[in-house]
Amino acid sequence: MxxxxxxxxxxxxxxxxxxxxxxxxxxxxxxGKRITKANVDQVTEGMSKKQVESILGQPTSSKTEDPTIIRQTTYVYRQGKDTVTIVFKDDKVQSKDSTISD
Structure with missing residues (x-):
C-alpha cells in the first residue's frame, strides 16, 4: 500500500x-492569430503605435532610428511564413508592407 x-x-x-x-x-x-489580412487592412496611414498595437499586438521586433529631424521606427510582425512591416515616422504610420496573401 x-x-x-x-x-x-x-x-x-x-x-x-x-x-x-x-x-x-x-x-x-x-x-497568436492576430496577423491576418483583415487586421493588417485595418492599419492605415497616420495611426499611432498604440493604435497599431491594439490591432496587431506587440511586434516581433522593432528598430528605431532617431536622426535629428525625423524619428523613424520599423515594426516587424512574423507569424509562420507571413511577415508584416510597418514604418512609423514621428510615431505615425507612414507605410506598411505585407506578405500575407488573400
Whole structure:
C-alpha cells in the first residue's frame, strides 16, 4: 500500500502538467492569430503605435532610428511564413508592407 501512494501522487502531478501544457498551447494558438489580412487592412496611414498595437499586438521586433529631424521606427510582425512591416515616422504610420496573401 505504501508504494501505491507515490505512484498515485506521481500520476496526479503528471496529469496536471499535461493539462497545463495543453492549456498553454490552446491559448497560444488563439492569441497568436492576430496577423491576418483583415487586421493588417485595418492599419492605415497616420495611426499611432498604440493604435497599431491594439490591432496587431506587440511586434516581433522593432528598430528605431532617431536622426535629428525625423524619428523613424520599423515594426516587424512574423507569424509562420507571413511577415508584416510597418514604418512609423514621428510615431505615425507612414507605410506598411505585407506578405500575407488573400
Amino acid at each position: 505504501s508504494r501505491m501512494r507515490p505512484m498515485t501522487a506521481m500520476f496526479r502531478t503528471a496529469s496536471r502538467l499535461i493539462l497545463v501544457l495543453m492549456l498553454v498551447f490552446v491559448l497560444d494558438s488563439c492569441i
